[in-house]
Amino acid sequence: MHKKSCVILGCTGTVGQRLIEALYPHPWFDIVDIAASKRSADQKYKDRMRDSWYLSSNIPEEISEMVIKPMDPNAVEQADLAFSALPSGVAKEVEPQFAKAGYVITSNASAFRMVEDVPLMIPEINADHLQLIEIQKEKRNWSGAICTDPNCTTIGLAMVFKPINDRFGIEQAIMNTWQAISGAGLPGVPGLLITDNVIPYIGGEEEKVISEVQKILGKFENDHIKKADFKMAATCTRVPSVDGHFETAYIKTKEPVDIDEVKKVIREFPGLDSLGLPYAPKDPLIVREETNRPQPRLDRMAGSVPGMAVSVGRIRQGLDEKSINLCLISHNTIRGAAGAVILNAELMCVKNYV
Ligand SMILES: NC(=O)c1ccc[n+]([C@@H]2O[C@H](COP(=O)([O-])OP(=O)(O)OC[C@H]3O[C@@H](n4cnc5c(N)ncnc54)[C@H](OP(=O)(O)O)[C@@H]3O)[C@@H](O)[C@H]2O)c1
Secondary structure, eight states, X not given: OOOEEEEEETTTXXXXXXXXXXXXXXSSEEEXXXXXOTTTTTSBHHHHTTTTOOSSSOOOHXXXXXXXXXXXXXXXXXOSEEEEOOOHHHHHHHHHHHHHTTOEEEEOOSTTTTSTTXXXXXXXXXXXGGGHHHHHHHHHTOSSEEEEOOOHHHHHHHHHHHHHHHHHOEEEEEEEEXXXXXXXXXXXXXXXXXXXXXXXXXXXXXXXXHHHHHXXXXXXXXXXXXXXXXXXXXXXXXXXXXXXXXXXXXEEESSOOOHHHHHHHHHTOOOOGGGTOTTOOSSSEEEEOSTTOOOHHHHTTOTTTTTOSEEEEEEEEOSSTTEEEEEEEEOTTIXXXXXXXXXXXXXXXXXTOO
């Protein structure tokens, strides 16, 4: 495949930085332009990022010399793809402008996730939802398109729920999170408020997890997604880890469960080996048997593509034979954001949507 050109919208944020780190060496994509707000526009990337680059890798030399463009399709180089790491309110205005101008947008923002004609995609689960793109393009008369990834809290959970739902049927689920500070973006939660502390509320997060899981696990029927319909409750909190969201789930099933079989279906959840996508981990779900795993520091970079696998542990019976208790960890800015939109872009390339 010849390389596809791409631009990064929101290049200065926590997800934008991960996108630069991952896309610069990517064998399929070429970064031809980068854009951010008026506050950053017209500055060289290295100057703007002098005090804001938070990754341990260096800014790639070529990118560090690029001048940041304002968020306008007329100011940004034309490209096959636009990777969006914009705040939701900005994405709502800007992404349709880029889609109209012919870019295929692979977005981290929540603005269009629940819109009926927009795929909310995890390629290992619902690649068939990409069929919505044809409907979207026709309805909106766009030459480009918008495809979204789920919230960083939703992705790991939906990946673990998928094999459990397919085998045992989920009746209802209760989940809790301990979410990393990088999930709040830059400048994020002030150090004085998060150090030595737990913030017991993340605005909008619980509602997003619940609604997004239902859409992702839903079925494409004719021209729309019929959502999954199990009941869910969520409590989302912020803790002072840097990267990696830790989550627990209590799942009531329709069928009785055998815990060894639960582990087996999770372990055997298939990757996308046959498609040859560079960002698809060989085993998307990793089962840990140790009682003290998974942990954010030890397991967030798990997987044959580091940070793209979700680690699941403490899988055990709940209160009765139709219930499961477990915990999981997924990297919020890789599997939960930059890596997710890159994997979506790769899938769209091999399926000829780009
Ligand atoms: N962090 C995570 O773990 C995570 C995970 C999944 C999804 N997401 C989603 O991904 C998106 C980006 O998250 P983030 O954490 O990277 O946010 P962030 O650190 O706040 O970065 C936001 C980016 O958008 C740009 N921007 C802000 N206001 C703008 C405006 N009015 N016009 C044009 N550009 C503007 C910023 O540029 P300036 O620097 O110039 O302001 C920056 O590049 C959000 O929608 C978020 O919900 C984040």
